[in-house]
Amino acid sequence: xxxxxxxxxxGIIFHIDEDAFIQLQNYLNTIRDHFSISDGQNEIVNxxxxxxAEIMQEKxxxxxxxxxxxxxxxxxxxxxxxxxxxxxxxxxxxxxIKNKTKRIFRHPDEKIIGGVCGGLGVYFNVDPVLxxxxxxxxxxxxxFGFFVxxxxxxAVPEADSTTDRLKMEGKxxxxxxxxxxxxxxVEKGLEPGHGKNVLKTVFSFLGVIFxxxxxxxxxxxxxxxxxxxxxxxxxLLGFGLVAAIALSFFIVITxxxxxGSEFQEMTYTLESFFSHFPLPQIxxxxxxxxxxxxxxxxIIYLGLRxxxxxxxxxxxxKGSLLSLWIVGLLFMIFFGFRSAALFSExxxxxxxxxxxxxxxxxxxxxxxxxxxxxxxxxxxxxxESENGEYRLASNIRLNIRRSRDTLFHLYVKKRAHANSYYxxxxxxxxxxxxxxxxxxxxSFDQFFKVPADYPYQQQEVKLTLLVPxxxxxxxxxxxxxxxxxxxxxxxxxxxxMIGNTWKMTRKGLTCLSCNNVDTSWxxxxxxxxxxxxxxxxxxEIKLKSLQKSxxxxxxxxxxxxxxxxxxxxLQKSFAKKKSAERLIRLETxxxxx
Amino acid sequence: MKLExxxxxxxxxxxxxxxxxxxxNGEAYPSDILIKLKKSNLIxxxxxxxxxxxxxxxSGLLSYRWEESKSGPPRKYYSATSEGIVFLSALxxxxxxxxxxxxxxxxxx
Numbered sequence: 082x083x084x085x086x087x088x089x090x091x092g093i094i095f096h097i098d099e100d101a102f103i104q105l106q107n108y109l110n111t112i113r114d115h116f117s118i119s120d121g122q123n124e125i126v127n128x129x130x131x132x133x134a135e136i137m138q139e140k141x142x143x144x145x146x147x148x149x150x151x152x153x154x155x156x157x158x159x160x161x162x163x164x165x166x167x168x169x170x171x172x173x174x175x176x177x178i179k180n181k182t183k184r185i186f187r188h189p190d191e192k193i194i195g196g197v198c199g200g201l202g203v204y205f206n207v208d209p210v211l212x213x214x215x216x217x218x219x220x221x222x223x224x225f226g227f228f229v230x231x232x233x234x235x236a237v238p239e240a241d242s243t244t245d246r247l248k249m250e251g252k253x254x255x256x257x258x259x260x261x262x263x264x265x266x267v268e269k270g271l272e273p274g275h276g277k278n279v280l281k282t283v284f285s286f287l288g289v290i291f292x293x294x295x296x297x298x299x300x301x302x303x304x305x306x307x308x309x310x311x312x313x314x315x316x317l318l319g320f321g322l323v324a325a326i327a328l329s330f331f332i333v334i335t336x337x338x339x340x341g342s343e344f345q346e347m348t349y350t351l352e353s354f355f356s357h358f359p360l361p362q363i364x365x366x367x368x369x370x371x372x373x374x375x376x377x378x379x380i381i382y383l384g385l386r387x388x389x390x391x392x393x394x395x396x397x398x399k400g401s402l403l404s405l406w407i408v409g410l411l412f413m414i415f416f417g418f419r420s421a422a423l424f425s426e427x428x429x430x431x432x433x434x435x436x437x438x439x440x441x442x443x444x445x446x447x448x449x450x451x452x453x454x455x456x457x458x459x460x461x462x463x464x465e466s467e468n469g470e471y472r473l474a475s476n477i478r479l480n481i482r483r484s485r486d487t488l489f490h491l492y493v494k495k496r497a498h499a500n501s502y503y504x505x506x507x508x509x510x511x512x513x514x515x516x517x518x519x520x521x522x523x524s525f526d527q528f529f530k531v532p533a534d535y536p537y538q539q540q541e542v543k544l545t546l547l548v549p550x551x552x553x554x555x556x557x558x559x560x561x562x563x564x565x566x567x568x569x570x571x572x573x574x575x576x577x578m579i580g581n582t583w584k585m586t587r588k589g590l591t592c593l594s595c596n597n598v599d600t601s602w603x604x605x606x607x608x609x610x611x612x613x614x615x616x617x618x619x620x621e622i623k624l625k626s627l628q629k630s631x632x633x634x635x636x637x638x639x640x641x642x643x644x645x646x647x648x649x650x651l652q653k654s655f656a657k658k659k660s661a662e663r664l665i666r667l668e669t670x671x672x673x674x
Numbered sequence: 675m676k677l678e679x680x681x682x683x684x685x686x687x688x689x690x691x692x693x694x695x696x697x698x699n700g701e702a703y704p705s706d707i708l709i710k711l712k713k714s715n716l717i718x719x720x721x722x723x724x725x726x727x728x729x730x731x732x733s734g735l736l737s738y739r740w741e742e743s744k745s746g747p748p749r750k751y752y753s754a755t756s757e758g759i760v761f762l763s764a765l766x767x768x769x770x771x772x773x774x775x776x777x778x779x780x781x782x783x
Contacts, residue, residue: 090747091746091747092747092748093746093747112721116725120725120728120729121725121728121729121732124728125724125725125728128704128724128727128728128750129721129724131746131747131748131749132704132705132720132724134746134747135705135746135747138745138746155719156719156720157719157720157721158718158719158720158721158722159719159721160721162718162719162721162722163682163719163721163722163725
């Protein structure tokens with residue numbers, strides 16, 4: 082039994098079998114798709130329809146079947162057989178073949194939720210039910226499949242045009258194929274439901290629920306998005322602008338355009354850096370601007386976009402910004418390596434002064450009067466001397482310890498950094514530092530001197546005053562930022578120690594002029610592990626640099642011997658001090674309990 | 675390069691010339707034209723004719739009138755316009771030249 086349709090061909094009524102009808106319709110569609118409207122598409126199809134009607138009438142049959150349609154198609158021929166196409170069409174073949182590669186689409190016919198599984202099925206040539214079961218299973222395994230499905234649903238387009246469908250199935254996009262695809266769709270529509278009915282119903286039910294939930298979620302997100310987007314935009318914009326202002330401020334300062342006195346140390350460090358740098362200064366600022374400025378620009382841009390929904394940047398703009406940023410990044414990497422190398426090695430020069438002139442039991446400590454008096458400012462100052470011969474730096478710290486003998490001593494440790502040990506040593510040795518002693522007082526210069534043609538290489542001076550037992554010192558007000566981390570039995574901070582008289586007892590520095598202070602700290606075993614540590618490091622550096630020193634072998638070995646001897650002694654005393662420190666710590670804990 | 679393509683290209687220009695020639699002496703409806711063209715093996719499938727007729731008509735070389743038919747759908751009777759006649763005479767000259775040229779170049783010595 083076959084279904085029969087009635088059609089009107091060129092104004093004449095025909096009866097036609099269902100399958101013959103589909104075939105004929107398909108054929109006419111193919112012709113229609115082959116010609117454009119400017120070719121006179123409708124007229125051509127109408128003329129051909131008339132001709133087909135004529136042929137059918139000549140056959141004098143009651144019902145048109147597939148056989149007749151086949152005959153007519155053979156007589157009329159397919160559009161490709163007309164030989165009317167332009168020659169270029171022959172060369173278009175490869176582009177059609179290119180389109181043959183499959184693309185993933187969501188399948189509109191195999192759709193239960195979003196058609197993702199249907200699309201996957203077509204793409205991988207597998208029954209979509211397998212994918213559906215897979216997604217269902219992973220749904221129970223931590224919901225992983227849910228997110229994958231969501232992502233695919235959003236990312237994969239639906240094949241809603243016939244062309245998309247052909248791409249989905251990996252078929253070439255030709256008029257013929259399009260026509261065939263359309264008729265296949267018609268066919269499918271006419272005979273619905275082929276197997277898998279139970280599964281389909283279950284999935285459809287799940288699908289309806291899922292669709293509902295998804296719609297709700299989508300609405301919530303859209304509403305939230307509308308509120309939150311401008312807020313985030315404002316935040317991003319604010320952050321970006323503040324950071325951009327800070328960046329320009331930084332560049333103005335460091336490029337030496339102004340504000341010098343507040344940022345001297347940075348300025349001099351940069352100056353030293355630039356004096357070693359092979360490229361003009363401008364390149365470094367360019368690097369900084371590109372490296373930090375471009376991300377800031379993007380943040381501001383994103384902020385504006387979120388606030389006002391302005392247009393997206395084109396890929397060209399994005400690409401060029403990215404490449405500029407990479408240029409900036411390379412500058413910064415270069416800059417970083419160079420500056421690290423400039424200060425990679427350090428060297429120290431140490432001098433022990435015995436203060437024979439001091440007779441008084443109490444030594445008055447103060448700063449020597451100087452033209453530049455900055456004692457109430459914490460920052461390191463670097464200034465030019467009046468005659469321009471020297472550079473003066475206030476990078477000095479004073480510590481106080483117990484003397485091993487009955488005399489006052491002052492240790493002056495000069496240190497500098499450079500890219501080699503010998504350079505660093507040269508810098509350290511060219512630091513000159515002065516102090517002044519008399520019977521009852523010791524006054525420190527606030528600055529050490531470095532020849533003006535020497536760059537700033539983090540030169541510093543560390544002073545250690547050794548006070549004999551039972552002798553006292555008075556810490557003058559001016560030493561407020563000069564002293565650093567002085568151990569005392571009261572565990573008092575530096576700033577509180579100022580203006581007081583301190584006696585060195587067997588327990589450690591004890592305040593004589595303070596009221597109501599905790600005197601329970603016992604510093605009998607005076608430990609300065611930091612010091613030992615520093616010396617150890619210095620010796621190791623010395624040993625390492627010996628090989629590069631260019632001395633002859635005999636002298637090198639001799640030096641090595643001496644250094645190793647020193648190292649031995651130091652390591653022993655270091656070990657001793659470490660155990661002492663542990664003892665103190667243990668005592669501290671016991672006392673607390 | 676396909677033989678079919680070359681054949682089709684050769685035929686394409688000639689077909690327009692032949693259709694105009696058929697219609698020079700009076701009007702005809704597509705089925706008449708088809709009979710003549712098929713007899714001379716100029717066309718293989720009938721579908722070829724309709725786009726050609728439409729094209730010639732659209733460029734003003736042909737015109738048609740409708741005539742009812744007792745046995746089938748109404749028929750379009752095509753005839754050449756005066757423009758078509760001028761066009762045809764130009765094609766006549768070109769054809770003669772072509773035939774001469776082809777004979778000269780393909781002649782065996």
